[in-house]
Amino acid sequence: MAILVTGATGTIGRHLVRRVGDDVIAFVRDKAKGHALGCRYVVGAFTDHDSLARAMRGVDRVFLNGAGAVPGEQPMIPHQRAVIDAAAEAGVEHVVKLSVWHARIGGKLAEGAHGVIEEYLKASGLPWTILQPNGFMQNYSTGTAVATEGGHLIGSYGDSRVSYVDCEDIAASAAAVLANPQPDRTFVLTGPEALTHSEIADKLSTVVGREIRYIDLPPTEFANRLTAAGLPAPFAADVAALFAEVATGKLAPTTSDVATLTSHSPRTFDDFLRTNTESIKEAWSKA
Ligand SMILES: NC(=O)c1ccc[n+]([C@@H]2O[C@H](COP(=O)([O-])OP(=O)(O)OC[C@H]3O[C@@H](n4cnc5c(N)ncnc54)[C@H](OP(=O)(O)O)[C@@H]3O)[C@@H](O)[C@H]2O)c1
Structure with missing residues (x-):
């Protein structure tokens, strides 16, 4: 069995390659990063069709993931389509795609881009499984998708709750599906509880050792701060606009999909804080 993991050096990927074990082949852009993963790897890029074709040789299953949303056109669409095309050409037996909760064609940023890619995968003829995670707890240790000002958290979430999920649980869910494919199914991956951003700021304050507040702003003012x-x-x-949609509570529900796939309860935000203390302190020292 050979399982190609794309996005292998990323937040999810580096946990996933460890969990897949001997069957894994990491698809990496940089040889040194591949070597550091400590597993088999092939060097290539989503923009290099020949490298994808080479990487797919003899591969049975593929984990499809890459970078998130960026300003302007979303390169993740052509990048991930290229992986799907190469997998179809190589006769891969199953593709597990990492998406986002509420992905849909016409959605903003990652929601819209993943919506396009999901439909492309479904139309490809390849057997597929889609994992739609909620926001990552790791955003609070990497600084990704988190807005700060003066060392505090800013946003337009109101007092809505979000059931953030730990990337370890996303990786564990992906590893389970790659080992035991679940064709034509979409799983929504959440944490076990939903927190407000004021509650999250309080918890971060305890870990970081200084006060971190959540400052709620009207969407237009929040957009102005981001532009500034x-x-x-x-x-x-x-x-x-996406953060304001969160204020409607659309990311608050919890699902049992992590537990169904992995046979363990998803990690809590407190678990995340305990296991990522140093990276959280480091990230918030720069905020
Ligand atoms: N953050 C959230 O809250 C959240 C929530 C739900 C869904 N998501 C989705 O999660 C995904 C990101 O996952 P992640 O955080 O694990 O990824 P990540 O840490 O951002 O890493 C991106 C990975 O993609 C690789 N990559 C980027 N461009 C590439 C290219 N042209 N060719 C080959 N590889 C390339 C990177 O390799 P290098 O090491 O070479 O850069 C890296 O391994 C996005 O699709 C995002 O929409 C995010």
Whole structure:
């Protein structure tokens, strides 16, 4: 059995390659990063069709993941389509795609891009499973998808709750599906509880050792702050619109899909804080 993991050096991927074990082949852009993973790897890029074709040789199953949303056109769409095309050409038996909760064609940023890719995968003829995670707890240890100002958290979430999920649980869920494919099914991966951003700020304050507050802003003002911090205005407006959608409570429900796939309860935010203390302190020392 050979399982090709794309996005192998990323937040999810580096946990996943360890969990897949001897069957794994990591698809990496950089040889040194591949070597550091300590597993078999092939060097290539989503923009290099020959490298994808080479990587797919003899591969049975593929984990499809890459970088998130960026300003402007979403390169993740052509990148992930190229992986799907190469997998279909090579006769791969199953593709597990990492998406996002509420992915849909016409959605903003990652939701829209993943919606397009999900439909492309479903139309490809390849057997597929889609994993739709909620926001990552790791955003609070990497700084990804988190807005800060003056060392505090800012946003337009109101007092809505979000059932953030730990990337370890996403990786564990992906490893389970790669070992035992579940064709034509979509799983929504959440944590076990939903927290407000004020509750999250309080918990971060305890770990970081200083006060971190959550400052709620009207979406237009939040977009202005993001633009002032250097983001292009259309991107900032889309981010603010997405955060304002969260305020409706759409990311608050919890599901049992992590437990169904992995046979263990998903990690709590407190578990995440305990196992990522140093990276959280490091990230918030720069906020
Ligand atoms: N953050 C959230 O809250 C959240 C929530 C739900 C879903 N998501 C989705 O999660 C995904 C990101 O997952 P992640 O955080 O694990 O990824 P990540 O840490 O951002 O890493 C991205 C990975 O993709 C690789 N990559 C980027 N461009 C590539 C290219 N042209 N060719 C080959 N490989 C390339 C990177 O390799 P290098 O090491 O070479 O850069 C890296 O391994 C996105 O699709 C995002 O929409 C995020």
